[in-house]
Amino acid sequence: MGYLRIGQLSARTGINNETLRFYEARGLMSEPRRSEAGYRLYTEADVRKAEFIVRAKKMGFGLKDISELLSLRVEKESSTCGEVKDLAEAKLLEIEQKIEELQRMKGALEQITEACCGGQESAIHCTxxxxxDQIDDPAEVSARVAVRA
Amino acid sequence: MGYLRIGQLSARTGINNETLRFYEARGLMSEPRRSEAGYRLYTEADVRKAEFIVRAKKMGFGLKDISELLSLRVEKESSTCGEVKDLAEAKLLEIEQKIEELQRMKGALEQITEACCGGQESAIHCTxxxxxDQIDDPAEVSARVAVRA
DNA sequence: ACAAACCTTATACTTTACTACAGGGTTTAG
DNA sequence: CTAAACCCTGTAGTAAAGTATAAGGTTTGT
Structure with a gap:
């Protein structure tokens, strides 16, 4: 029925066949069912897993990190619950830092696109x-806001 | 006076000597002044540049992206202002997507740490x-919020 | 003045993450 | 029934981003 072969999973996710097998070898993708002839048979859950890998990679996580994220799993009655929580919290911190950094950078780029094309004198901060640096300096930021208002 | 040699820049930024020279070869770090003996002499501006590279790498940008970000520069009276703006806006979009994705992931990790260690029945969503998936589904999210309130 | 600590270039090696064969079996459309 | 398109394993090659080493010149402390 609704199984996908590797080529179809590849088409759905944009991940190349070889790369999917490579991820399997690295333990990122779990070993799928096989057809009688030995073909890999993937489920919709595998599609979501593969898509997660693609997104996580875009955010700058390495395969090892992604593997850790994927293995975060709270088992019923598990004594490992604390460990899982610790790992999740570590990743959470990492993610929060990335978000903050990206937001600073976003601000900087906005400043470039908004403030730097036009005035003659404005080109000083235009890298x-x-x-x-301006964003780092709270005084400068409020000055900038004041000027704009 | 206040110049840094490569070892000192390395110490300040956590980037290894060889890697700094490698970045210079790739055009990421600009060619610094040299002492009479040919030693590289770095300025505080170079420190900031190096720190920027470290941060941008953590956010998942490759050296090529970083190079592009660093070269964003609105020159006074430049006719390239439109191009700069276009590139900045493309990067901005990229960054915004990363932030969104990270925020989704942050939500998922929070759910794991908050909701998944405790109840017996709760272990269903605990990967x-x-x-x-729950976060993707708006109905589930509001249901979860309602339960918590 | 001389050793330790630092710098230079150039080349080679390593790791991570793919990507491309080679040599063969399987499915499917005409 | 057979050719194209697909899949298998296994091995090898690549690109990006560093890291290490060799052979040598420079600075600095004692």
Whole structure:
């Protein structure tokens, strides 16, 4: 019935056949059912797993991190619940830092696109490093806000 | 006076000497002044640049992306202002998508740490993939919020 | 003045994450 | 029934991003 072969999973996820087998070898994708002839048979759950891997990679996680994230699993009556929580909390912290950093960078890019094309004198802060410096400095930020208002 | 040699920049940024030279070869770090003997002499601006590279890498940008970000620079009276804006806006979109994805993931991890250690029946959603599925489904999210309130 | 600690270039090695064969079996459309 | 399109394992090759080493010059402390 609704099983996908490797080529179809590849088409659905944009991950190449070889790469899917590579992920399996690394323990990222779990070993799928096989057809009589030995073909891999994937489920919708595998599709979601593969899509998760793609997204996590875009966010800068390595395969090892992704593997850890995927293995986060609270088992009923598990004594490992504390460990799981610890790992999840560590990853949470990592993610929160990434978000903060990305938001700073977003601010800097917005400053470049908004403030830097137009005035003659404005070109002083018009590199990402200068824009970030401004964002670092609270006085400068409020000054900028005041000028704009 | 206040110049840093490569070892000192390395110590300040956590980037290894060889890697700094490698970044220079790739055009990420600009070619620094040299002492009479040919030693690289770095400025505080170089420190900030190096720190930016470290942070951008943590967020999942490759060296090529970082190079592009660093070269965003609105020159006074430049006709390239539109191009700069386009590139900045493309990166902005990329960053916004990363932030959204990270926030989804953050929600999923929070769900694991908060909701999954305790109750007996709760272990159903206690993998990151299940938690993400729940977050995808707006009905489930509001149900979860309602239960908590 | 001389050893330790530092710097130089150039080359080679390593790790991570793929990607591409080679050599063969299986499915499917005409 | 057979050719194209698909799949298998296994091995090898690649690209990106570092890291290490060799052979040598420079600075600094004593």
């Amino acid at each position: 990402i490093l200068n824009a970030l | 990151i993939l299940n938690a993400l």
